[in-house]
Amino acid sequence: MSKIIYKTEEEIDLIRQSSLLVGKTLAEVAKIIKPGVTTLDLDKVAEEFIRDNGAIPGFLGMYDFPNTLCTSANEAVVHGIPNNKPLKDGDIISVDCGVLMNEFYGDVAYTFEVGEVKPEIKKLLEVTKECLRRGIEQAVVGNRIGDIGYAVQNHAEENGYGVVRELVGHGLGKDLHEEPQVPNYGKRGNGLQLKEGMVIAIEPMINLGTKNVRTHEDQTTIVTIDGLASAHFEHDVAIRKGKAEVLSTHEFVEEVLRNKN
Numbered sequence: 001m002s003k004i005i006y007k008t009e010e011e012i013d014l015i016r017q018s019s020l021l022v023g024k025t026l027a028e029v030a031k032i033i034k035p036g037v038t039t040l041d042l043d044k045v046a047e048e049f050i051r052d053n054g055a056i057p058g059f060l061g062m063y064d065f066p067n068t069l070c071t072s073a074n075e076a077v078v079h080g081i082p083n084n085k086p087l088k089d090g091d092i093i094s095v096d097c098g099v100l101m102n103e104f105y106g107d108v109a110y111t112f113e114v115g116e117v118k119p120e121i122k123k124l125l126e127v128t129k130e131c132l133r134r135g136i137e138q139a140v141v142g143n144r145i146g147d148i149g150y151a152v153q154n155h156a157e158e159n160g161y162g163v164v165r166e167l168v169g170h171g172l173g174k175d176l177h178e179e180p181q182v183p184n185y186g187k188r189g190n191g192l193q194l195k196e197g198m199v200i201a202i203e204p205m206i207n208l209g210t211k212n213v214r215t216h217e218d219q220t221t222i223v224t225i226d227g228l229a230s231a232h233f234e235h236d237v238a239i240r241k242g243k244a245e246v247l248s249t250h251e252f253v254e255e256v257l258r259n260k261n
């Protein structure tokens with residue numbers, strides 16, 4: 001088992017810069033999301049923006065992943081590969097993006113609505129975002145990993161949703177996936193204790209129906225077994241005393257979305 005790598009303030013600042021670039025990249029993606037656009041179109045915009053800003057796409061080539069973005073539509077949970085299929089009115093699309101800059105990763109995800117989405121799907125997105133907020137609230141010195149998972153799981157299950165078990169959040173730094181694992185389920189007071197210097201990605205993956213998932217025939221994309229929708233939001237967080245510091249932001253994305261409507 002590898003061990004936790006604690007970060008200095010200087011290192012946390014580099015992760016913050018990488019995370020902010022991901023937030024800005026997702027805002028570029030947000031600008032062009034609409035029915036008819038393909039996920040390869042989104043991927044191209046993201047890769048160009050990241051390279052123009054002096055960074056490297058973090059996912060490209062990692063675990064043999066072929067693109068800059070993971071684009072997971074509807075029943076796809078995560079790890080979707082960008083393709084030539086146009087997005088349709090009523091779809092949702094999780095866009096997960098990583099960058100590597102100054103030797104540190106940022107890793108952020110947002111699930112977008114395409115055109116007009118059904119109210120039950122809008123609610124899934126809102127609840128998943130709230131799960132992330134509640135998980136972040138627990139990411140403070142002295143709490144445990146299980147407190148984060150409990151907060152996420154409890155809010156999702158109160159709303160009748162399934163919490164994906166097979167994929168988890170993670171430590172973040174010079175590697176995209178560091179220790180500790182950060183599950184979206186758990187028991188209060190259980191697991192590793194959180195300390196200053198830890199940086200973690202919290203990323204609830206919440207399903208409208210069953211929690212159970214499988215790997216798609218493409219060997220990469222994770223999909224729900226019942227074919228119902230799944231949502232995914234992710235932030236990078238520094239563990240602090242009293243209140244977690246969210247290093248990434250969805251604010252650039254949400255500003256674009258407000259101006260679109």
Ligand code: MG
Binds near residue numbers: 097107234
């Ligand atoms: Mg991610």
Ligand code: MG
Binds near residue numbers: 107169170201234
């Ligand atoms: Mg992640």
